[in-house]
Amino acid sequence: MKYNFEEIEQKWQAYWSENGTFKAENDTTLPKYYVLDMFPYPSGAGLHVGHPLGYIASDIVARYKRHKGFNVLHPQGYDSFGLPAEQYAVQTGQHPAKTTEENIQTYRRQLDKIGFSFDWSREFRTSDPSYYKWTQSIFIDLFNHYYCKNEDKALPISQLAQIFEKEGNVNVNAYCDEDTDLFTEAEWQKYSQEEKEQILSKYRLTYLSDSEVNWCEELGTVLANDEVVDGVSERGGYPVTKKKMRQWSMRIGAYAERLLNGLEKIDWSDSLKEIQRNWIGKSEGVEVHFQVKNAEEPICVFTTRPDTIFGATFLILAPELDTVLDITSEAQRQEVENYIQKTKAKSDIERQADTNKTGVFTGAYAVHPLTKEQIPIWISDYVLANYGTGAVMAVPCGDQRDYEFAKKFDLPIKNIFKNADISEKAFVDKGNTVIAHSQFLNDLSYKDAYKIVLEKLESIGAGRKKINYRLRDAVFSRQRYWGEPIPIYYKNNTPTPLPKECLPVALPEMEDYKPKNGKPPLANASDWAWDEQNKKVVSCKLIDNKTVFPIELDTMPGWAGSSWYFNRYMDATNEKEFVGEEAVNYWREVDLYIGGVEHATGHLLYSRFWQKFLYDIAKVPVDEYAKKLINQGMILGESAFITKLNEEKYISANTEEGVKIRVDIKYVNASNELDINKLKEENTYFKKANFECDANGKFYVEREVEKMSKSKLNVLNPDDICEQYGADTLRMYEMFLGPLEQSKPWSTAGITGVHSFLKKFWKLFYNGDTFSVNDAEPSSEMLKTLHKTIKKVTFDIENFSFNTCVSTFMICINELTALKCNHRAILEPLVVLIEPFAPHFSEELWNKLGHSVSVSKISFPIFEEKYLVESTKKYPISFNGKMRFTLELPLDLPVQEIEKKVLELEETKKILQDKTPKKVIVVPQKIINIVF
């Protein structure tokens, strides 16, 4: 009988859904295993064959772990808030709630077709009020906490206020804004409520501040650093400029060190850890203070090369710095102001593209703390305001940028290196540095000079050790509609959290949700004010100064909901807490997390930050939420191109002339032939076109590997593959394609191999059209094949090496086919073994074998060594390292005996002739080496 995948797959998908086969239990004594996929954005384009790759891998592990006796949590949901969903809605002119719902339906239908073992009873959407209630609640928790450096954890802000009350902030060691001034308890007590709040917001983990942000005019919103790629928005590729705005931010910097250290204890890929390390960008150095004439405050610079301090011949400040105008001399003022204006007008791309050094002199001089010389202070836009202190000491001899700047503006260059030629460029080799012309640092290496100069600077109060992080606080406001409302209202201009018991504060229903005249969409909501007395959202018209106040108009960014969602699955329907204590103590953390590497500096960093915060406030038991992370590679598409010569003439795209245009790959077969008739029929654009074929009447396209996307016409739909070959073939083929973590182009070229494997496997159960298995004892060869397979498959799944695992199955079935094996004792365990890969196929055969319980409830077959043990072993024999022949010897033969046997052989004598071997090396189980 034929392997009818269509019928089988429908049947078992219905069975699983009706019986809740994959529902995970919270109340159990079984060991747990939590496998998580990064939940999808339900975009309008639906799934393409690249999306399920990670889901298939995680599903294999989930199903495998169930067989191994674990209580497996394998949930799925939707990250349905955020810019992409909203942009899609704007483009299609529909409300995001509606398009999101439709897209989710499509996703669900496509996912179901592939036969995933998700526990859908735990599904949620980040855009659902019952979910974002908790996102808002965590936001308020962040707002109500500060980071105490002494205890190295978040503590309630109310405690901090008490300390201020008693002793001011003199002894407080907390993470806060750089510009926070010191005050005494007496001063604190005199501050107004508003002033107090302003100070506290310098400590809160989420805070409101005027800051330079990435503004995207086209999207009408600000963006976080990781949402800006190459100076344009990640979403849509629109230009991004700097703008000063009052924004909510997250003080992720407080956790920089812990985010760095935490990487040590999690099993994530080296490359991903490296990306996060670079993004956090820890650098150790020294802050040096330079006194400025007529100014109270010194200028602080950050440097990692304090050893070169005697080479510092001028200072450079970032033009954006407030102090610039304070120190600028009257003579230079006009020029400086012009330069600042010019810098502001530059976009990020322009600033990055322009590597030519520009700058102006401020007219001010600083005093070198060690030489007491006067050195000029300049401003230049190559010094960044938001890194370090925004000021540097320029050491032209030791830094290429400073060198170029000094050359251009004819500033002094002082060589403080022994035996270094700086006539052409700066000397930057830290390792080979020998200091000269530097008073007490002469003849010292980088390391020694560093230490001594730091001590000196500290002793005269002109410097201190400083650790800098590149990681900057994350902007948390978005001037968009489709996001979680920020649960804050403004009571007399003071941001005040909404009472937690009143959450969720739901997104108001709006007809028009597009941003207008630079104002966020919620500014147009009619009912968006907080009635403090009645504790409810009311009409904006009621805003007065007594009990009704405006609510925050910005919404949260897309990554808010995804920063804690993995905890929600543990207890998805809990209405009292975001996760119940019992549930979170049982499931604890994700054992295996699979998703794309593109989230390295976004979601994967923010979520680690939130988890650490939730850990600090004792809501979760672990501070790293994912033990192991695998980044599945991207599946790329093979776009097809033809050449358009003129309006109606097209030729194969392998010439230089004409215009290359895309054609949808559904009209192209595996040998790059274009189906002209179908193309003309379905695509009016080509209706009248004339295609010039080759001598055999064929028309070929040119291929190019690119990211798969709808606009590139290179998308392959998993539904089509399921229809043609079945979900089980799709699952196995995607795994067979190559190592999970590797990116690879999709090609259906090899899919028939996997499909015919399943057909061959199926055939073992049939004698003609009748299902028939043999109950007799299997032969030892069959048992050997089976156990070899069990061993390898178990090993491969444990090591996430799914491609070789598929090969193992193929070898097994090839061997069994050759042995004409149809023995129940062999086939039954194999059916269980293949279930993670081909679940429908497996269920059907398991059922046909006479079992009524789902195969997913059956234990994995156990490998038994005894079936593999052989009495003899083949030893390759080599002479002087060259392999000559193999010798089969009993396994238990002692080494000396083996040596003797080998030397007695005719072949050995022939090769050795009259020579006596120097030594004979027997590596047990491996090889015999004769050296002469």
Add this chain to the structure above:
RNA sequence: GCUCGGGUGGUGGAAUUGGUAGACACGCUGGACUUAAAAUCCAGUGGACAUUGCGUCCGUGCGGGUUCAAGUCCCGCCCCGAGUACCA
């Protein structure tokens, strides 16, 4: 520039971590079945020489080294991919 990956047949990729390189699959070639095609099955398939034998030699980006033995380890290059970048 810096950091991290990687380079193996015509193609995707294996290689139990130093032990017979190229598993498995695709593709290709030939054969069987068929009026024919599809499907299925069988055989061959890294290169060179030899194919009346067995075979022999060369082969994992390039050049050296360690070792009885190197795709795997060490040193020096070349190339490809990813991340990041006036980060002081």
